[in-house]
Amino acid sequence: MGAGWLGKSLAIELKRKGYELFVLSRAKEKLAYFQKYEIPVFEYDESPADIIHCDVLISCIPPIESYGDFIGKQIEKYRPGYFVFCSSIGVYGQSHGVITEHAETLGNNKILAAEDALSLQDTPSTILRLGGLIGPSRHPAMVFSGKSNIPGGLAPVNLIQQQDVIQMVESVVARRKPGVYNVVYPSHPTRKEYYETKCLSMGLAPCSFDAEGQGKIVDGSLIESAFGVRYKCPI
Numbered sequence: 001m002g003a004g005w006l007g008k009s010l011a012i013e014l015k016r017k018g019y020e021l022f023v024l025s026r027a028k029e030k031l032a033y034f035q036k037y038e039i040p041v042f043e044y045d046e047s048p049a050d051i052i053h054c055d056v057l058i059s060c061i062p063p064i065e066s067y068g069d070f071i072g073k074q075i076e077k078y079r080p081g082y083f084v085f086c087s088s089i090g091v092y093g094q095s096h097g098v099i100t101e102h103a104e105t106l107g108n109n110k111i112l113a114a115e116d117a118l119s120l121q122d123t124p125s126t127i128l129r130l131g132g133l134i135g136p137s138r139h140p141a142m143v144f145s146g147k148s149n150i151p152g153g154l155a156p157v158n159l160i161q162q163q164d165v166i167q168m169v170e171s172v173v174a175r176r177k178p179g180v181y182n183v184v185y186p187s188h189p190t191r192k193e194y195y196e197t198k199c200l201s202m203g204l205a206p207c208s209f210d211a212e213g214q215g216k217i218v219d220g221s222l223i224e225s226a227f228g229v230r231y232k233c234p235i
Contacts, residue, residue: 001074003030005138007060013166015039054078056173059085068113075121083125084172085118087111089158089182091129095216101180124178128168131184131218135162144195145204153192153209158184158218161233171227184220185235
């Protein structure tokens with residue numbers, strides 16, 4: 001579910017690995033793009049759910065209105081054997097210190113509503129709380145480029161490369177261990193150190209952060225031990 005920046009690349013990689021899959025999207029224009037990969041695309045309201053067997057349903061949809069209701073309806077419609085939900089570390093809000101999966105969630109209410117909706121379903125599921133996504137044509141340094149005196153310079157970064165997310169999703173599909181897992185690369189330089197350096201290395205206009213602030217370090221190690229995988233793509 002979802003054929004955006006993450007979902008599109010995930011679908012193509014799973015197809016390349018030999019999985020039989022279909023894509024659910026709100027945008028009809030996605031159809032032409034996936035045709036060359038021989039991946040069927042359906043709109044949510046038009047998909048022939050009665051003839052599609054869905055072994056695993058993967059959600060890569062960013063937060064929308066009535067997020068929890070939407071997720072619940074799709075599970076009821078496709079009756080998957082397993083559900084994988086790409087959530088976000090945004091559920092932890094403005095926490096401080098080292099954050100594990102057991103930390104209090106006081107952040108994004110839409111995402112929390114979707115996670116709560118999963119708890120009401122009989123379908124076993126894995127929730128992946130993703131760090132800030134970076135990868136092809138997507139990097140926060142592009143946003144900060146050319147700006148100065150950006151606040152929160154001493155807060156740590158919590159990022160993850162697209163390819164690491166894809167390999168983690170593949171591992172979940174293969175091994176299916178229900179639970180909640182943070183997916184964050186185990187390197188947490190300060191925003192000031194990271195983005196000021198990254199703008200220069202990417203050939204962007206320089207940026208500058210203040211030397212203040214604090215934040216959270218999200219621990220993404222649990223998924224490594226649970227699924228026997230390792231982060232491969234440095235931030």
